[in-house]
Amino acid sequence: MFNHDALPSEHALRYLKAHLRNVPDFPKPGILFKDITPLLADPRALHITLDLLAQRFVGEHVDVVVGVESRGFIFGGALSARLNAGFVPVRKPGKLPAATDRVAYALEYGTAELEMHKGSIRPGARVLIVDDLLATGGTASAAAELARKQGGEVAGFAFVVELDFLGGRALLAERAGDAAPVFSIVHFAAGE
Numbered sequence: 001m002f003n004h005d006a007l008p009s010e011h012a013l014r015y016l017k018a019h020l021r022n023v024p025d026f027p028k029p030g031i032l033f034k035d036i037t038p039l040l041a042d043p044r045a046l047h048i049t050l051d052l053l054a055q056r057f058v059g060e061h062v063d064v065v066v067g068v069e070s071r072g073f074i075f076g077g078a079l080s081a082r083l084n085a086g087f088v089p090v091r092k093p094g095k096l097p098a099a100t101d102r103v104a105y106a107l108e109y110g111t112a113e114l115e116m117h118k119g120s121i122r123p124g125a126r127v128l129i130v131d132d133l134l135a136t137g138g139t140a141s142a143a144a145e146l147a148r149k150q151g152g153e154v155a156g157f158a159f160v161v162e163l164d165f166l167g168g169r170a171l172l173a174e175r176a177g178d179a180a181p182v183f184s185i186v187h188f189a190a191g192e
């Protein structure tokens with residue numbers, strides 16, 4: 001374990017921001033892509049990130065972490081172990097081997113569909129939706145819809161990065177209500 005408790009959180013945030021890379025025009029012209037791979041490659045940044053996510057949700061009685069393909073698998077998988085919760089993958093169509101539930105959703109740069117194995121969530125289970133980044137909220141909202149369809153109760157949403165100017169937080173509040181807190185570690189304004 002790193003002794004980053006000694007770091008004031010502003011320093012931790014600055015450290016994390018320094019390990020995110022802007023890639024202009026990916027995957028389409030006009031999109032400023034936030035690349036998390038430098039953060040993953042740095043053990044200290046990764047530990048700080050997982051500690052902050054775990055600290056926020058450790059008291060929320062999470063039974064299951066739902067991680068969204070592909071980068072949500074990385075943070076969701078690690079976080080589920082820290083929270084003593086199960087892990088359920090939400091994947092792009094055609095990847096999961098058994099029978100699935102499916103929902104369609106809108107992305108910042110297109111439309112897509114997501115699937116979850118049927119029977120993944122025990123009715124009444126408290127579910128934490130985890131992804132690397134919140135943009136328009138379409139992806140996380142779709143994952144929450146899948147969890148609710150199976151009888152899960154959405155206990156919250158956890159992200160490493162939030163693009164504040166794309167309205168994802170408002171969409172999640174509108175669809176999931178105030179009972180499901182939305183937590184993101186690092187926030188960005190437009191063009192930042």
Ligand SMILES: O=P(O)(O)OC[C@H]1O[C@H](OP(=O)(O)OP(=O)(O)O)[C@H](O)[C@@H]1O
Binds near residue numbers: 069131132136137140
């Ligand atoms: O809030 P939204 O507007 O829905 O956007 C956020 C989603 O977009 C990115 O995934 P992407 O679709 O690029 O897939 P990937 O993780 O497989 O690269 C990101 O990892 C989130 O899952």
Ligand SMILES: Nc1ncnc2[nH]cnc12
Binds near residue numbers: 035108133135
């Ligand atoms: N600008 C962005 N950077 C990284 N992932 C994203 N997902 C949606 N918008 C994104």
